[in-house]
Amino acid sequence: MEKVLFVGAGSMAEAIIAGIVEQDVLPGKQIYVMNRSDANRLCDLESRYGITKVCEDRSFMEEIDLVVLATKPKDIQQVMADIHPFLADSTAILSVIAGTSIDTFEQGLGKRPIARSMPNTSATIGKSASGIAFNDEVSIEMKQSILSLLGAIGIVKVVEEDDLHVVTALSGSGPAYIYYLVEALEEAAVARGLEAHDARELIVQTLEGAAAMLKTTGEEPSTLRTNVTSPGGTTAAGLRALEDRQFKSVIADCINSAEARSRELGALT
Numbered sequence: 001m002e003k004v005l006f007v008g009a010g011s012m013a014e015a016i017i018a019g020i021v022e023q024d025v026l027p028g029k030q031i032y033v034m035n036r037s038d039a040n041r042l043c044d045l046e047s048r049y050g051i052t053k054v055c056e057d058r059s060f061m062e063e064i065d066l067v068v069l070a071t072k073p074k075d076i077q078q079v080m081a082d083i084h085p086f087l088a089d090s091t092a093i094l095s096v097i098a099g100t101s102i103d104t105f106e107q108g109l110g111k112r113p114i115a116r117s118m119p120n121t122s123a124t125i126g127k128s129a130s131g132i133a134f135n136d137e138v139s140i141e142m143k144q145s146i147l148s149l150l151g152a153i154g155i156v157k158v159v160e161e162d163d164l165h166v167v168t169a170l171s172g173s174g175p176a177y178i179y180y181l182v183e184a185l186e187e188a189a190v191a192r193g194l195e196a197h198d199a200r201e202l203i204v205q206t207l208e209g210a211a212a213m214l215k216t217t218g219e220e221p222s223t224l225r226t227n228v229t230s231p232g233g234t235t236a237a238g239l240r241a242l243e244d245r246q247f248k249s250v251i252a253d254c255i256n257s258a259e260a261r262s263r264e265l266g267a268l269t
C-alpha cells in the first residue's frame with residue numbers, strides 16, 4: 001500500500017492520521033487528504049502531519065491504493081458520486097463511517113475491495129478499539145495491510161458485518177460515555193468540596209489503574225469489584241445507590257439506543 005487518500009478531514013480522520021503518522025505505519029508512503037470546503041483545515045493538517053492536501057485536482061486519484069472514507073453518513077452518496085469516476089478498479093476502500101453498509105459502498109463505488117470499520121478517537125494516541133468486516137474482494141495481502149494500518153492505531157477485532165452496529169455503540173461511541181462518567185464523578189466530587197484539578201487527577205488515575213488491573217490480572221471485573229467492596233463498607237453503599245437507579249439497565253439502554261441509531265443511519269444512506 002503506497003498511496004492512501006482520506007476523504008473527510010474531521011476529528012476521526014485526524015485521529016487516524018495522527019496515529020499512523022505518530023506510529024510511522026506508512027513510512028515513506030504518501031498520505032493525501034481532502035474535504036468538502038474547509039481549506040484552512042486542510043492546510044492545518046498538512047502542516048501538522050506532513051501529509052498532502054488535495055483541492056481541485058483529481059488526476060492523481062487513479063494511483064491511490066486505499067481510500068479511507070471519513071465523512072458523515074449523510075454525505076456519503078455525494079462523496080461516492082464525486083470520487084467513483086476517478087478511482088482505478090483495484091483501489092480499495094476503508095470506511096470508518098457509522099452505519100453505512102458494504103452493500104451501499106458496492107452500489108456507489110462498484111464491486112471492489114471494501115473494508116467497513118469502526119475505530120474510535122483514541123486512535124490519536126494509538127489506543128483505538130476498532131472492529132472491522134471485509135467483503136469478498138479483499139485479498140489476503142490487502143486484508144493484512146488494512147489490519148496492520150488499524151493495528152498500529154490500537155486493537156482490531158474482525159467481526160461479522162452486522163455486529164459492527166453494536167461495536168459502534170460500544171467502542172466507537174464508548175469514549176464519550178467514559179468522558180461523561182468523568183464529568184459526572186468530577187462534578188459530584190467538587191460538590192463535596194474537592195478541588196477540581198485534584199478530583200480530575202484522582203479520577204483519571206482511578207480509571208487508568210482499573211483498566212490496567214483488568215488487563216494485567218486477567219480477573220473478571222466482578223471479582224475485582226468484589227475485592228474493593230468491604231462488607232458494610234463505603235463501596236457497598238455507593239454500589240447500592242447505582243443499583244437502586246438501575247445502573248445496568250441504564251447502560252443497556254445506552255448501548256441499545258446507540259446500536260439502533262447506527263442501524264438507522266445505515267438505512268438512511
Ligand SMILES: NC(=O)C1=CN([C@@H]2O[C@H](COP(=O)(O)OP(=O)(O)OC[C@H]3O[C@@H](n4cnc5c(N)ncnc54)[C@H](OP(=O)(O)O)[C@@H]3O)[C@@H](O)[C@H]2O)C=CC1
Nearest residue numbers: 008009010011012035036037038070071072073075097098
Ligand atoms: N468522531 C468519532 O468519535 C468517530 C466517528 N466515526 C465516523 O467518522 C465519520 C466522520 O466523523 P467526524 O470525523 O466526527 O466528522 P466531522 O464532521 O468532524 O468531519 C466530516 C468531514 O467530512 C468532510 N466532507 C463532507 N462532505 C464531503 C464531500 N462531499 N467530500 C469530501 N469531504 C466531505 C467534511 O469536510 P468540510 O469540513 O469541508 O465540510 C469534514 O472534513 C462519521 O461517519 C462517523 O460516524 C467513527 C468512529 C468514531
Ligand SMILES: O=C(O)[C@@H]1CCC=N1
Nearest residue numbers: 098168171172173174
Ligand atoms: O456519534 C457518532 O455517530 C460517531 C460514530 C461513533 C462515534 N461517533
